[in-house]
Amino acid sequence: MTIEDQSSQGDGEAVPSNAPVSKEESIPSQVSNLLDDVRNLAQAEIEYYRVKLSVNMAATKTVLLLFSVAIIVGVTGAVALILGILLILSHYWGPVAATGLLTGSALLVTTVLLNMAIKRARKLPLDENDQ
Numbered sequence: 001m002t003i004e005d006q007s008s009q010g011d012g013e014a015v016p017s018n019a020p021v022s023k024e025e026s027i028p029s030q031v032s033n034l035l036d037d038v039r040n041l042a043q044a045e046i047e048y049y050r051v052k053l054s055v056n057m058a059a060t061k062t063v064l065l066l067f068s069v070a071i072i073v074g075v076t077g078a079v080a081l082i083l084g085i086l087l088i089l090s091h092y093w094g095p096v097a098a099t100g101l102l103t104g105s106a107l108l109v110t111t112v113l114l115n116m117a118i119k120r121a122r123k124l125p126l127d128e129n130d131q
Helices: 003-008 027-093 095-123
Strands: none
Touching (some): 027 095
């Protein structure tokens, strides 16, 4: 058994005899390596977000399609409800009074909701310092 073999069997911290002795790299070389690492990291991040965006875009298209269909069906239901109420009221009050009542009620609800929205919009902090 050689001396090198005995030293490597010790506590496991011995340096092998064939390990290259590292010379300190020059600063320009270290900066160059750092820039290469940063460039590789940036390219990897860009590719990651590109893939993530493409996956999210497919899911977003599906969500927007479902949301659009839901809005269309909801508006159609609201129109049907309004027409149904109009037909019922016109039987009792006549077509002119029923149309006026429904139109006035819709405009009143719209005005109240718009005022609520405007009040809440004015309370929103538009700048980080406005809180």
